[in-house]
Amino acid sequence: MSEEIYTFPKDFIWGxxxxxxxxEGAWDEDGKGESIWxxxxxxxxKVDNGDTGDVACDHYHRWxxxxxxxxxxxxxxxxxxxxxPRILPDGWGEVNQVGIDFYSQLVDALLEVGIVPFVTxxxxxxPQVLQDEGGWPARxxxxxxxxxxxxxxxxxxxxxxxxxxxxxxxxxxxxxYSMGRHAPGYTDQGEAIAASHHLLLSHGRAVSVIRNxxxxxxxxxxxxxxPQEPASPSxxxxxxxxxxxxxxxxxxxxxxxxxxxxxxxxxxxxxxxxFVQAGDLDTIAVPVDFLGVNYxxxxxxxxxxxxxxxxxxxxxxxxxxxxxxxxxxxxxxxYNILGRLYFDYAIPAIYITxxxxxxxxxxxxxxxxxxxxxxxxxxxxxxxxxxxxQIGVPVKGYFAWSLLDNFEWGYGYSKRFGIxxxxxxxxxxxxxxxxxxxxxVIHENSLDAVA
Ligand code: FCB
Numbered sequence: 051m052s053e054e055i056y057t058f059p060k061d062f063i064w065g066x067x068x069x070x071x072x073x074e075g076a077w078d079e080d081g082k083g084e085s086i087w088x089x090x091x092x093x094x095x096k097v098d099n100g101d102t103g104d105v106a107c108d109h110y111h112r113w114x115x116x117x118x119x120x121x122x123x124x125x126x127x128x129x130x131x132x133x134x135p136r137i138l139p140d141g142w143g144e145v146n147q148v149g150i151d152f153y154s155q156l157v158d159a160l161l162e163v164g165i166v167p168f169v170t171x172x173x174x175x176x177p178q179v180l181q182d183e184g185g186w187p188a189r190x191x192x193x194x195x196x197x198x199x200x201x202x203x204x205x206x207x208x209x210x211x212x213x214x215x216x217x218x219x220x221x222x223x224x225x226x227y228s229m230g231r232h233a234p235g236y237t238d239q240g241e242a243i244a245a246s247h248h249l250l251l252s253h254g255r256a257v258s259v260i261r262n263x264x265x266x267x268x269x270x271x272x273x274x275x276x277p278q279e280p281a282s283p284s285x286x287x288x289x290x291x292x293x294x295x296x297x298x299x300x301x302x303x304x305x306x307x308x309x310x311x312x313x314x315x316x317x318x319x320x321x322x323x324x325f326v327q328a329g330d331l332d333t334i335a336v337p338v339d340f341l342g343v344n345y346x347x348x349x350x351x352x353x354x355x356x357x358x359x360x361x362x363x364x365x366x367x368x369x370x371x372x373x374x375x376x377x378x379x380x381x382x383x384x385y386n387i388l389g390r391l392y393f394d395y396a397i398p399a400i401y402i403t404x405x406x407x408x409x410x411x412x413x414x415x416x417x418x419x420x421x422x423x424x425x426x427x428x429x430x431x432x433x434x435x436x437x438x439x440q441i442g443v444p445v446k447g448y449f450a451w452s453l454l455d456n457f458e459w460g461y462g463y464s465k466r467f468g469i470x471x472x473x474x475x476x477x478x479x480x481x482x483x484x485x486x487x488x489x490x491v492i493h494e495n496s497l498d499a500v501a
Contacts, residue, residue: 058436063166063447064492065127066120066469067404069173069217071103072456074133076110081146083139085175086185086226090233101462107454108477113156119470119479120453121163124489126496128165129403129449130156131173131217134198141180142194150205157209168403168449169210170272171199171256173217174232174459181234186245187227189325192252199256200263207264214342214403215256218274219249220298231460244325250305254333272342272403273302277383277390278349284362286353293318294351299387307395308335340446341391342403345431346375348383373427374408374465381430388438388445399444405431406451408458408465411482418480419471425484428469432491450488454479 071087078084091102109116120128134141136149153169160167172195176185180194203213216222225232228242236242257269278295280287296315304312310331316323350366352358371379384405391397407427411419428450439445455468463474469485472478 058439058495060496061446062495063127063401063449064488064495065125065129065166065168065447065449066123066453067129067168067449067451068109068453068456069131069170070133070136071106071173071175072452072458073107073109073454075103075105075108077102077104079110080136080148080152081139082133082149083135083141083146084178085133085135086178086181086233087175089178089181090235093235096233096235097460098462098464101457101464103457105474106457107472107474109454110152112477113152114159115479116453117156117159117163117165119481120160120165123469123481123485124492124496125165126492127168127212127447127449128160128453129168129170129214131170131175132202133175134172135175135177137201138177138194138198139179141177141183142197145201150201153202154205157206161209166212167210168212168214168401169202169206170214170217171195171202172215172222172252174222174226176233185227185234186222186248187241188244189248191248192255195252196255196259200259203260203263203267207260207267211264211266212268213260213264214270214272215253215260216249217272217342217403218344219246219253219271219302220274222249224297239319240321243319243321243323246301247323247325247330250302250334251330253306254336257336257338268339270338270340270342270399270401271306272344273299274344274346275299275303275387275391276345276347276349277387278351279366281350281352281364281366282362283365284353286356286361287351290353290355291349291351294349298349303391303395305331305334306338306341307397340399340401341397342401343384343387343391344404344451345384345387345402346405346407347373347377348380348386350378371423373423374410375461377407379407379427379430381427381434384431385434385438388435388443389441392438392443397444399446401446402431402435402448404449404451406467406469408467411455411466411471413471413473413480419482421469421482421484424469424482425487428484428488 223246368378458465
């Protein structure tokens, strides 16, 4: 292991992340309501191979073993999400106590072995009944999310101190409502824009409610931030890259820090934004304690406005290293985005809430799973995190995506992101070599000798 990795501060948080729909299974057990992902994955043609999260990693039944596994791996923190329809099967109103108990026991078990829980309230599994009433594009959703945040933080706030409201609202809004690749599978840009606003508003409202129930809460939101670079220095490519940056990154970052929606993107959308009501932008800009960064790759943008022949020749190409998702391995992008968050946005604290890679892992004849490419991916990204901290960026922790191979949304089980291999026939878990390496990194960084 490189010396580089030894020098994280002693209080740096080392964890892994998962999400409810991707691992739990038990989709209709113990009073759980249907989610938009249940509906979507049960609709033929929506998910590769017809895969569903009905069973997934069966974590709902195997959570005790999974906590033991996390302990064995020396993890210090666990970021997981709560399935809204397990808590409020009708979206609001009657609380399903069995659902609360499930997460409550999980939290107790984690604390017992010294693993700090980081709870995400929404990682994409909206109660289907709420989608039937309009879903995120409808303003009523804000009240229901606030109620959900209230119920969960009253139940867990005595023990859970780290809260993330939303995971990747860009994906919920635009991939779900405008590209149609995620639940609920719609293709209406106007709906997607309204959804993004109601997601942000829900975040702002929930922050206050959670703080009320849990005054010492460490509160944040997790965004997918993908730095964009023009494919050439041409004006057309630079314009295009600024636009994609605005659409994916600034559309969420700017209103969260009180700058409102970026005007260039508002203009390009050409929507009236009539759903933005007085006071909304202040609610959205409520100060939070941290920003969660989910980083996987960068984007290289070529303009569509002019033909390739009329444009300047490309100067930026993706490197040769590409993951199973067809994503370029580009560690420097993480350093770049971290620097920007600190120097342009003055973000006071950052956690890397997701970072990882899918590769086609296989069990070797000796029963082990060797994943050198993932190990190298994680290592090089951690080095960038360290470099960022050296220029003053306040990164407080790192969560590898993911603990387990799991249901990778539209790709089903075909993409393995886990540091632990899952045999989906037997549900056997096998820590990959990346998990063993990560364990060592955590251990060495937790030694007293480390400053
Ligand atoms: C992120 C999601 C996470 C997982 C990774 C690969 O966008 O938050 O659930 O699917 O991508």
